[in-house]
Amino acid sequence: MSFKFVDLRTGLLILGYFAAFLGVNLAMKFAAQKHGTPVFWWWFIGGNLVGFMCTVFMAMAMKDQNPNLIYALCIGGGFCLLQVASFLIFREPLGLWQWAGIALGGVGIICLQIQSG
Numbered sequence: 001m002s003f004k005f006v007d008l009r010t011g012l013l014i015l016g017y018f019a020a021f022l023g024v025n026l027a028m029k030f031a032a033q034k035h036g037t038p039v040f041w042w043w044f045i046g047g048n049l050v051g052f053m054c055t056v057f058m059a060m061a062m063k064d065q066n067p068n069l070i071y072a073l074c075i076g077g078g079f080c081l082l083q084v085a086s087f088l089i090f091r092e093p094l095g096l097w098q099w100a101g102i103a104l105g106g107v108g109i110i111c112l113q114i115q116s117g
Helices: 008-033 038-064 067-090 096-112
Strands: none
Touching: 008 038, 008 067, 038 067, 067 096
16 A cells, blocks of 8 residues: 655646635635625636636646546645635634534545555
C-alpha cells in the first residue's frame, strides 16, 4: 500500500482551483448580501470572472493526471474548504454532523490517493 501524490504542477493547479472556487463562492455570498445596491454588480461580475478560472485550472490539472483523482481533489477539497471559510468569515454555524462531513470528505480524498500493491 502506497500513496500516489500529484506532481508539483498539478498540485499548484489544484491550489489555483481552490482559490478560484473560494473566490467565486464568497463573492456570490457578498453579492447576495449587497442585493439591490450598485455594489452587488461588482461582486457578481468579479465572482463570475474568478469562477471562470475554476474551469481553466481543473482542465489543465486533468491534462496530466487521472480525471477521477482530480475531480475528487478539486470538488471535494473545494467544498470542504468552502465550508470552513464560511464558518470563519460569515460565522455560519456548523454542527457536529457538518464537522463530521468535512472530516469524512478529507478522509475520502486521502483514501483516493492510496494505491494497492
